[in-house]
Amino acid sequence: MKVNGKPVSAQIEARTLLVTLIRENLRLTGTHVGCDTAQCGACTVLMNGRAIKSCSIVAMQAEGADILTIEGVARPDGTLHPMQQAFKENHGLQCGFCTPGMVMNALDFAKSHPDPSEHDVRESLEGNLCRCTGYHNIVKSIMAGAKAMGGKI
Amino acid sequence: MNAPLIGARIQRKEDYRFLTGTAQYTDDVALPGQAYAVFVRSPHAHASIRSISLDKAKKAPGVVGAFTGADLAAAKVGGLPCGWLITDVNGQPMKEPPHPPLAQGKVRHVGDHVAVVIAETPEQARDAAEMVEVDYQVLPAVTDAAKARAKGAPALHDVAPDNTCYIWALGDKSAVDGAFAKAAHVTKLEFVNNRLVPNAIEPRAANALHSRADGAYTLYVANQNPHVERLLMTAFVLGLPENKVRVVAPDVGGGFGSKIYLYAEDVVVTWAAKQLNRPVKWTADRSEAFLSDAHGRDHVTTAELALDRDGKFLAMRVKTTANLGAYLSTFASCVPTILYATLLAGQYTTPLIYCEVTAVFTNTTPVDAYRGAGRPEATYVVERLVETAAREMKIDPAEIRRRNFIRQFPYQTPVALQYDTGNYEATLSAALELGDVKNFRSRKEESAKRGKLRGIGYSCYIEACGIAPSAVAGSLGARAGLFEAGEIRVHPTGTVTVFTGSHAHGQGHETTFAQVVADRLGLSIEQVDIVHGDTSKILFGMGTYGSRSIAVGGTAIVKALDKIIAKGKKIAAHLMEAAEADIEYDKGMFKVAGTDKKKAFGEVAFAAYVPHNYPLDKLEPGLNENAFYDPSNFTFPAGSYVCEVEVDKETGATQIVRFTAVDDFGKVINPMIVEGQVHGGLAQGIGQALTEACRYDDSGQLVTGSFVDYSIPRAGDVPYFHIDTRETPCTHNPLGVKGCGEAGAIGAPPAVINAITDAIGVRDLAMPATAQTVWRAMQKRI
Numbered sequence: 001m002k003v004n005g006k007p008v009s010a011q012i013e014a015r016t017l018l019v020t021l022i023r024e025n026l027r028l029t030g031t032h033v034g035c036d037t038a039q040c041g042a043c044t045v046l047m048n049g050r051a052i053k054s055c056s057i058v059a060m061q062a063e064g065a066d067i068l069t070i071e072g073v074a075r076p077d078g079t080l081h082p083m084q085q086a087f088k089e090n091h092g093l094q095c096g097f098c099t100p101g102m103v104m105n106a107l108d109f110a111k112s113h114p115d116p117s118e119h120d121v122r123e124s125l126e127g128n129l130c131r132c133t134g135y136h137n138i139v140k141s142i143m144a145g146a147k148a149m150g151g152k153i
Numbered sequence: 154m155n156a157p158l159i160g161a162r163i164q165r166k167e168d169y170r171f172l173t174g175t176a177q178y179t180d181d182v183a184l185p186g187q188a189y190a191v192f193v194r195s196p197h198a199h200a201s202i203r204s205i206s207l208d209k210a211k212k213a214p215g216v217v218g219a220f221t222g223a224d225l226a227a228a229k230v231g232g233l234p235c236g237w238l239i240t241d242v243n244g245q246p247m248k249e250p251p252h253p254p255l256a257q258g259k260v261r262h263v264g265d266h267v268a269v270v271i272a273e274t275p276e277q278a279r280d281a282a283e284m285v286e287v288d289y290q291v292l293p294a295v296t297d298a299a300k301a302r303a304k305g306a307p308a309l310h311d312v313a314p315d316n317t318c319y320i321w322a323l324g325d326k327s328a329v330d331g332a333f334a335k336a337a338h339v340t341k342l343e344f345v346n347n348r349l350v351p352n353a354i355e356p357r358a359a360n361a362l363h364s365r366a367d368g369a370y371t372l373y374v375a376n377q378n379p380h381v382e383r384l385l386m387t388a389f390v391l392g393l394p395e396n397k398v399r400v401v402a403p404d405v406g407g408g409f410g411s412k413i414y415l416y417a418e419d420v421v422v423t424w425a426a427k428q429l430n431r432p433v434k435w436t437a438d439r440s441e442a443f444l445s446d447a448h449g450r451d452h453v454t455t456a457e458l459a460l461d462r463d464g465k466f467l468a469m470r471v472k473t474t475a476n477l478g479a480y481l482s483t484f485a486s487c488v489p490t491i492l493y494a495t496l497l498a499g500q501y502t503t504p505l506i507y508c509e510v511t512a513v514f515t516n517t518t519p520v521d522a523y524r525g526a527g528r529p530e531a532t533y534v535v536e537r538l539v540e541t542a543a544r545e546m547k548i549d550p551a552e553i554r555r556r557n558f559i560r561q562f563p564y565q566t567p568v569a570l571q572y573d574t575g576n577y578e579a580t581l582s583a584a585l586e587l588g589d590v591k592n593f594r595s596r597k598e599e600s601a602k603r604g605k606l607r608g609i610g611y612s613c614y615i616e617a618c619g620i621a622p623s624a625v626a627g628s629l630g631a632r633a634g635l636f637e638a639g640e641i642r643v644h645p646t647g648t649v650t651v652f653t654g655s656h657a658h659g660q661g662h663e664t665t666f667a668q669v670v671a672d673r674l675g676l677s678i679e680q681v682d683i684v685h686g687d688t689s690k691i692l693f694g695m696g697t698y699g700s701r702s703i704a705v706g707g708t709a710i711v712k713a714l715d716k717i718i719a720k721g722k723k724i725a726a727h728l729m730e731a732a733e734a735d736i737e738y739d740k741g742m743f744k745v746a747g748t749d750k751k752k753a754f755g756e757v758a759f760a761a762y763v764p765h766n767y768p769l770d771k772l773e774p775g776l777n778e779n780a781f782y783d784p785s786n787f788t789f790p791a792g793s794y795v796c797e798v799e800v801d802k803e804t805g806a807t808q809i810v811r812f813t814a815v816d817d818f819g820k821v822i823n824p825m826i827v828e829g830q831v832h833g834g835l836a837q838g839i840g841q842a843l844t845e846a847c848r849y850d851d852s853g854q855l856v857t858g859s860f861v862d863y864s865i866p867r868a869g870d871v872p873y874f875h876i877d878t879r880e881t882p883c884t885h886n887p888l889g890v891k892g893c894g895e896a897g898a899i900g901a902p903p904a905v906i907n908a909i910t911d912a913i914g915v916r917d918l919a920m921p922a923t924a925q926t927v928w929r930a931m932q933k934r935i
Binding site (some may be wrong): 009013023033040042072099125128129136137 | 859
């Protein structure tokens with residue numbers, strides 16, 4: 001499979017979750033684990049362009065897939081992606097732990113919602129928990145980020 | 154560069170690493186050769202342990218070590234200490250039962266630590282942990298605070314056969330009783346302040362290293378106060394020399410109080426790292442977090458307010474039973490006493506207050522400070538009583554508050570605190586305006602047309618923050634100082650590194666503190682870096698909790714800055730051949746008053762490190778200063794919240810349709826960050842009021858032990874927040890700041906419940922007001 005555009009391979013136990021492969025084998029620790037019931041969304045990555053919870057599939061299911069993690073979102077020169085920039089400008093993060101999952105989920109959402117309403121954004125966050133921000137500024141960030149993206153990642 | 158930085162909406166310096174996946178939380182730390190620990194936890198709420206066999210586990214693939222409480226006892230590892238001594242009504246010290254890191258013969262709550270298994274991989278450790286054989290003799294359990302002291306209730310600890318840690322009181326009972334006897338009206342409420350599970354999204358984690366080369370330990374741990382963690386662990390539990398232990402709290406993914414404490418896991422992995430001569434890592438899963446992170450709240454209270462016929466408050470009488478859980482957590486004892494009863498005056502001139510608190514042990518996870526800690530419970534008592542009294546006496550709820558507001562400062566309350574400043578009329582008026590309260594009636598009619606019941610509720614909270622004046626805290630039982638330390642290191646070229654004992658786990662100190670320093674020194678914010686969270690870098694620190702960072706930690710930094718500027722003036726006077734008394738410092742320049750002579754900050758710094766032209770006979774080279782600051786009083790943030798809800802008549806489902814918060818935090822350094830703190834606090838307060846139910850069954854099983862069963866608010870559960878601030882600067886710190894971290898969690902719950910009870914026309918309602926709770930309340934009413 002490819003992760004952030006680079007081909008990767010690893011010898012793993014059959015029960016290894018995708019998130020474990022990403023964090024432990026590939027040492028891409030920006031993808032986080034916040035729960036054990038697929039509720040919090042901190043582990044969200046894009047698989048073939050769709051947001052998925054990487055704690056909810058075993059790594060072997062992703063064989064051959066194209067995975068994008070938070071480490072692959074900024075431009076190669078380090079410039080923040082418009083969605084990341086929107087989170088920064090709107091103070092859409094505090095402790096930062098849920099943030100990668102929020103950004104990854106928002107990227108998928110914004111592809112099909114270039115100018116979302118507050119209500120749409122709140123609905124899109126059903127699967128992502130944040131304990132710091134009260135969601136207020138996350139919602140603002142995603143509305144601004146989606147506009148800036150214009151429907152394209 | 155010279156635009157004022159205090160009060161500016163500066164975007165956060167720390168955001169880049171969080172947005173790009175390059176932050177480093179404890180679980181991201183990988184030490185060479187690390188082994189993985191899994192804790193064997195009690196499946197029973199209360200049981201004697203007849204035997205534990207590690208034999209099979211030790212032979213399992215990959216296992217490198219397995220230990221029980223017997224191993225720790227043999228190594229003379231002590232119990233986890235409590236940092237606050239409460240003295241009971243009879244002058245006796247509270248009961249302090251042993252709190253062993255791994256069980257000694259008995260377990261007292263589901264999730265209690267029984268053994269640890271350490272293996273080459275997390276999977277191997279988990280598999281082997283399941284092979285540990287424990288023979289339990291299950292005992293009856295008690296989980297409900299109200300039943301812990303009942304006759305025949307099972308006793309948890311030998312030292313407290315009646316499960317009572319202490320009975321404590323504050324105030325003049327006979328004077329209060331006398332006032333009640335003469336009152337024109339008495340409002341009485343009985344309620345539960347619901348137990349909450351903090352649930353920072355980063356689970357706790359620890360990774361410990363021991364080096365035989367120098368006998369030194371390094372512990373990476375998700376913690377809010379690394380120096381306190383080190384002090385408690387070295388001095389009281391492991392008996393290690395403090396200079397041989399480094400504690401690093403790197404990026405920490407939220408705390409809300411739950412990462413203040415010294416936990417069993419931290420101690421065990423540190424101890425085991427030496428036994429096994431390799432790093433030992435432990436990361437909680439969410440289920441473990443539910444069972445082992447200290448919980449919050451859990452009070453059962455009877456509260457009464459006596460009023461005269463004009464609605465003037467005459468006295469308040471409060472009786473609370475506080476559930477401490479199975480053991481005394483690090484600061485558990487001060488939460489339902491010192492941080493609770495002292496806040497019962499609220500924003501009002503109530504002249505007489507009596508509060509009695511009975512603190513009990515139960516077969517539940519230990520309870521300690523959670524965002525607000527005692528102050529939300531006090532605010533709930535006061536603001537539910539006040540609103541209910543207003544309705545009973547047919548006085549407008551805003552008006553009854555105005556009749557009783559404290560308007561003269563400083564104000565000595567009857568419950569020990571002295572408020573330095575405030576303007577409660579200003580925040581209330583602003584909240585009524587911003588909340589468009591005058592048009593509420595028409596909104597209510599509009600809702601009714603859609604079949605919805607609309608209600609409005611107020612809450613005027615106060616909190617004591619900037620914790621704490623050490624001498625006052627000490628006289629009340631604190632076993633630690635509560636100052637803060639800061640260090641300003643000016644580099645030879647004039648850039649600055651600041652070392653602070655405060656710890657950020659979402660609060661944005663790297664930006665806010667840099668604003669303070671850059672503003673004072675006339676530098677750009679990019680020239681100032683903030684370092685925190687590592688005992689090997691920072692001289693000392695008491696950490697971050699109780700909305701204390703800017704008021705106490707920020708002031709320590711300001712005091713160190715004053716020393717930097719004072720020394721800089723001496724150097725500048727020498728360089729410009731002027732009298733020290735004639736040197737002024739302004740916007741990054743040392744100037745000779747009344748002349749155009751000046752030296753830039755960087756030139757003075759350079760002279761301090763390259764002292765070729767320097768008064769070496771009178772002054773040391775270098776430009777580096779420390780300060781410790783111990784506050785002279787608490788700070789008193791306060792505010793007014795207005796909540797509007799719509800309740801569905803058929804289902805009881807409640808939606809917050811408008812929420813207004815106007816807070817007075819004194820001077821605001823970064824409004825963007827302060828707003829974020831308010832939003833987060835409000836969401837947690839709304840969670841307590843509407844969604845968060847922590848439930849044990851009668852056998853002591855936690856039946857709400859995951860995010861599936863325990864509902865922290867999601868984006869759709871909270872409204873758009875309308876917020877603003879008013880400002881009365883704190884009178885006793887140089888920044889005029891009060892702190893903002895806990896306000897929302899303190900003020901929101903009574904506003905929400907006051908709104909729902911208004912909407913459905915009931916006198917009281919239990920939290921969390923889930924659809925089922927509200928629906929049932931409506932059926933009873935009908």
